[in-house]
Amino acid sequence: MRSWTTELLVLITFAQLAACSGDPGDTDASTSDGGTEGTSDAETSDGTAGTSDAETSDGTEGTSDAETSDGTESTGEIDPIHEMICGQLGALGDPDESYAVPGVAGAPRWGLPPAPPPAPRVRRSWSSLSAADKQQVVDAFLALKSVTVDSGDPGSSRAAYNSFCEDAQLGLTPYAKNLYDFYVEAHINAFVSMRTEQMPMSRMAHMAPQFLPWHRYLLLRLEADMAEAIGDPDFALPYWDWEDCWEDGDPGTCAPIFEAEFLGTAGGCDDATRVVQGYLPDNGFTVNVASVGGLMNFTGGGLVCAPRPIVREVGCSGSVVGPPDAAEIAGIFARPVYDAAPYDSCYTEEDVSFRQYLEGFNNGDLDPICVAAGCTLHGRGHEWIGGDMTINSTPNDPMFFLHHNNVDRMWAAWQEANLASGDAARVVDHGNPGYPEGDYRGPLFVFDEVRADELFEYRALGYEYDALPSE
Numbered sequence: 001m002r003s004w005t006t007e008l009l010v011l012i013t014f015a016q017l018a019a020c021s022g023d024p025g026d027t028d029a030s031t032s033d034g035g036t037e038g039t040s041d042a043e044t045s046d047g048t049a050g051t052s053d054a055e056t057s058d059g060t061e062g063t064s065d066a067e068t069s070d071g072t073e074s075t076g077e078i079d080p081i082h083e084m085i086c087g088q089l090g091a092l093g094d095p096d097e098s099y100a101v102p103g104v105a106g107a108p109r110w111g112l113p114p115a116p117p118p119a120p121r122v123r124r125s126w127s128s129l130s131a132a133d134k135q136q137v138v139d140a141f142l143a144l145k146s147v148t149v150d151s152g153d154p155g156s157s158r159a160a161y162n163s164f165c166e167d168a169q170l171g172l173t174p175y176a177k178n179l180y181d182f183y184v185e186a187h188i189n190a191f192v193s194m195r196t197e198q199m200p201m202s203r204m205a206h207m208a209p210q211f212l213p214w215h216r217y218l219l220l221r222l223e224a225d226m227a228e229a230i231g232d233p234d235f236a237l238p239y240w241d242w243e244d245c246w247e248d249g250d251p252g253t254c255a256p257i258f259e260a261e262f263l264g265t266a267g268g269c270d271d272a273t274r275v276v277q278g279y280l281p282d283n284g285f286t287v288n289v290a291s292v293g294g295l296m297n298f299t300g301g302g303l304v305c306a307p308r309p310i311v312r313e314v315g316c317s318g319s320v321v322g323p324p325d326a327a328e329i330a331g332i333f334a335r336p337v338y339d340a341a342p343y344d345s346c347y348t349e350e351d352v353s354f355r356q357y358l359e360g361f362n363n364g365d366l367d368p369i370c371v372a373a374g375c376t377l378h379g380r381g382h383e384w385i386g387g388d389m390t391i392n393s394t395p396n397d398p399m400f401f402l403h404h405n406n407v408d409r410m411w412a413a414w415q416e417a418n419l420a421s422g423d424a425a426r427v428v429d430h431g432n433p434g435y436p437e438g439d440y441r442g443p444l445f446v447f448d449e450v451r452a453d454e455l456f457e458y459r460a461l462g463y464e465y466d467a468l469p470s471e
């Protein structure tokens, strides 16, 4: 049903308006309040203006690189859908610089652990956990929802973040801010802010090199919050091993993961069945802020702040068949460098760039969903679960964190393979050869207390995985 493609296209169209309007300063905020979006959508929907905008507004950084790498494409063919979506993506920029950044004010950060703990947290596969351990995990997710500013619980001061839902410009309904929804808002913000001044390409949390460090830190913070909320300092976030779903050769609805008594059911392919059932909703776990119909459309329903249950559409996508499989996972070891110019989601060669491949983009994809959101590995897992997992507020489904934990595990496995290779060129940067220089290594978006390159050495962050795929 709803997809990142739709989200991105609406987002992109509005961003083009901002780019075309000539003065993307304070006036844009008021423009977005008005009813001008309909006409501007119409004006900018012609692809040609957008494409040339993309080339100029993209600046010197990406354009020539993009053309070069495009020219070396093995197919030699330029797919019009790919070009249209990518051209519009490149046209994003400064849609609303005046907007207050949710997640920033008043919420002191965890930061990095001052030193590795004596015993690392061991992150295990969800399906290997005992019933008691699974129970603890879902209880920890529930616990985060109840750590509100006023609760007085440990960590409650970190729930004093800016929320989209309480912004006077947007006219939405505030909810009781809490430690879980902080992550939802931070992730929505990461999409809203793409290619703006506060989030240039070098700091983008998606479709760019910081994708893996940004999500590694998100998990690290969440894991620490969960540990504190349940009073277990050894708590480790489990991961979703995608291969579990392929055990009998058919992913089906992946019974090992979607259990009513723990993470909830797999949902279904229509409105009547897609609402997740089970322990989490039964115990009051609700979505409080969600994106609909395009994130840049702040006032016209781009965000909804009203409680509702999680929705899933496992196996309903026409774009992917099952979550990532063993052959796709093995492919990570065939990518020699972390990333490659132009460091984007469109023209970076996925046969070369480990990040591009793991994030899920393939330059040869023709399906619009796959061009916009990726249909291998990371993107494939999102798309296969569907529902809340395919919109920009995707952390609303706790599966987001288990999924990204496995993405992080893939990064860890790739790093370990490089470190174990004995090849001097591969061991650099803690096993991240080809990680770009400059701002790409600098502070993360929203979490600017941490630099991307401080997250390379995951063991120093205090955790490890029970098992890693190997070369």
Ligand SMILES: [Cu+2]
Pocket (backbone or CB within 6 Å): 187, 206, 215
């Ligand atoms: Cu994300």
